[in-house]
Amino acid sequence: MIKHAFSDNEIQGVYRxxxxxxxxxxxxxxxxxxxxxxxxxxxxxxxxxxxxxxPWRFIRITQSDIRKAIHDxxxxxxxxxxKALGEREDEFMRLKVEGIMQCGELLVATLCDQREQYIFGxxxxxxMDLASVSCAIQNIWLAARxxxxxxxxxxxxxxxxxxxxxxxxQDAKPIAILCLGHVEKFYSQPMLIEQGWGEEKPLSSMIMxxxxxxx
Amino acid sequence: MIKHAFSDNEIQGVYRxxxxxxxxxxxxxxxxxxxxxxxxxxxxxxxxxxxxxxPWRFIRITQSDIRKAIHDxxxxxxxxxxKALGEREDEFMRLKVEGIMQCGELLVATLCDQREQYIFGxxxxxxMDLASVSCAIQNIWLAARxxxxxxxxxxxxxxxxxxxxxxxxQDAKPIAILCLGHVEKFYSQPMLIEQGWGEEKPLSSMIMxxxxxxx
Numbered sequence: 001m002i003k004h005a006f007s008d009n010e011i012q013g014v015y016r017x018x019x020x021x022x023x024x025x026x027x028x029x030x031x032x033x034x035x036x037x038x039x040x041x042x043x044x045x046x047x048x049x050x051x052x053x054x055p056w057r058f059i060r061i062t063q064s065d066i067r068k069a070i071h072d073x074x075x076x077x078x079x080x081x082x083k084a085l086g087e088r089e090d091e092f093m094r095l096k097v098e099g100i101m102q103c104g105e106l107l108v109a110t111l112c113d114q115r116e117q118y119i120f121g122x123x124x125x126x127x128m129d130l131a132s133v134s135c136a137i138q139n140i141w142l143a144a145r146x147x148x149x150x151x152x153x154x155x156x157x158x159x160x161x162x163x164x165x166x167x168x169x170q171d172a173k174p175i176a177i178l179c180l181g182h183v184e185k186f187y188s189q190p191m192l193i194e195q196g197w198g199e200e201k202p203l204s205s206m207i208m209x210x211x212x213x214x215x
Numbered sequence: 216m217i218k219h220a221f222s223d224n225e226i227q228g229v230y231r232x233x234x235x236x237x238x239x240x241x242x243x244x245x246x247x248x249x250x251x252x253x254x255x256x257x258x259x260x261x262x263x264x265x266x267x268x269x270p271w272r273f274i275r276i277t278q279s280d281i282r283k284a285i286h287d288x289x290x291x292x293x294x295x296x297x298k299a300l301g302e303r304e305d306e307f308m309r310l311k312v313e314g315i316m317q318c319g320e321l322l323v324a325t326l327c328d329q330r331e332q333y334i335f336g337x338x339x340x341x342x343m344d345l346a347s348v349s350c351a352i353q354n355i356w357l358a359a360r361x362x363x364x365x366x367x368x369x370x371x372x373x374x375x376x377x378x379x380x381x382x383x384x385q386d387a388k389p390i391a392i393l394c395l396g397h398v399e400k401f402y403s404q405p406m407l408i409e410q411g412w413g414e415e416k417p418l419s420s421m422i423m424x425x426x427x428x429x430x
Binding site: 001002003004005006007009010011012013014015016017018019021023039041042043045046047048050051052054056057058059060061062063066077080081084085092110119120121122123124125127128130131132134135137138139141142143145146147148149153154155156157158159166167168169172175176182183185186190192193197198200201203206207208209210211212 | 216217218219220221222224225226227228229230231232233234236238254256257258260261262263265266267269271272273274275276277278281292295296299300307325327334335336337338339340342343345346347348349350352353354356357358360361362363364368370371372373374381382383384387390391397398400401405407408412413415416418421422423424425426427
């Protein structure tokens with residue numbers, strides 16, 4: 001037993017959340033309890049951040065016309081993506097890629113403005129701000145799964161148009177449309193595997209020792 | 216009680232890992248159990264990934280001369296960062312920013328090569344590959360905390376020089392030097408707060424409704 005280790009049940013909770021978290025696109029319309037939403041946002045806020053930058057911002061969408069406008073933006077990008085996929089266009093169009101109009105809560109996660117003042121850990125790696133916000137989003141995802149709620153991260157959008165829609169400053173950037181809510185059931189595997197879009201690569205092919213090895 | 220919710224102890228484990236995870240720079244030299252390392256890498260591999268891309272690769276550093284070379288690279292960037300920080304140079308130089316030579320396990324996390332073939336969720340947002348790898352790293356971080364192990368994410372390096380050192384292909388990219396290992400104690404707050412480098416901003420200032428609001 002390692003000093004500082006959690007109890008067996010707590011450890012199991014962490015691994016279970018990691019294993020059973022899914023990128024959800026199917027939701028039931030039940031509202032999300034506001035106390036749980038607060039806990040999830042607090043979980044996001046406890047994420048690591050490069051040089052204590054805390055670059056995450058969350059815009060909660062409560063107006064139905066704005067939700068609809070976000071859905072329309074995503075749908076346009078969905079069509080553009082389908083075209084860009086060439087021979088897989090039809091196959092892609094059959095996939096459900098988002099649950100924006102169905103989910104109980106819709107959040108837009110953004111990188112904050114005025115990020116150029118943060119140099120610690122970013123002089124050569126400015127994109128570490130995105131890494132921090134991604135960790136914050138993963139915290140929400142895992143805590144939501146433990147609470148029995150599903151989440152989907154939608155990145156099918158033109159960031160400039162989403163900026164305009166939500167009056168996001170030019171030097172900030174939306175990176176995720178987060179669909180959060182109750183679900184009938186969680187996919188037993190990632191939906192893109194269930195639907196035959198792709199196969200999982202084995203972990204063994206992703207671990208190398210001391211230098212890059214071409215597999 | 217929400218359908219699909221975990222048990223209270225499991226839920227507590229998830230929130231506890233999120234709350235007590237720290238970016239660690241102080242380690243004891245005890246080795247990391249290989250069975251636990253495997254569990255942590257499996258946790259990484261269960262992360263969400265844009266369009267099922269699974270863009271994470273991990274290079275485990277077991278040769279001490281390579282570990283030392285990585286440390287030297289980081290130390291060079293530490294000096295460059297200190298200079299770039301101007302009036303905070305001395306203050307920055309007093310901070311311990313990494314535990315590369317002390318930690319039980321050293322991993323380099325990279326974005327994979329040949330990423331341009333992945334279009335799903337990346338046509339307008341190509342940086343979603345970094346988001347996926349960041350979620351994978353957060354999985355390791357949280358699972359490690361539950362197991363009683365600490366981790367630090369070091370981004371103080373020149374990615375091109377680290378590529379060269381580890382023979383990483385030009386179209387792949389190292390994004391994190393991960394120091395993993397046993398710790399005497401976890402910081403009770405983020406180390407940069409404990410050391411007075413910065414203060415935490417309140418969550419309330421990061422939540423907006425329906426549009427960006429200037430605080």
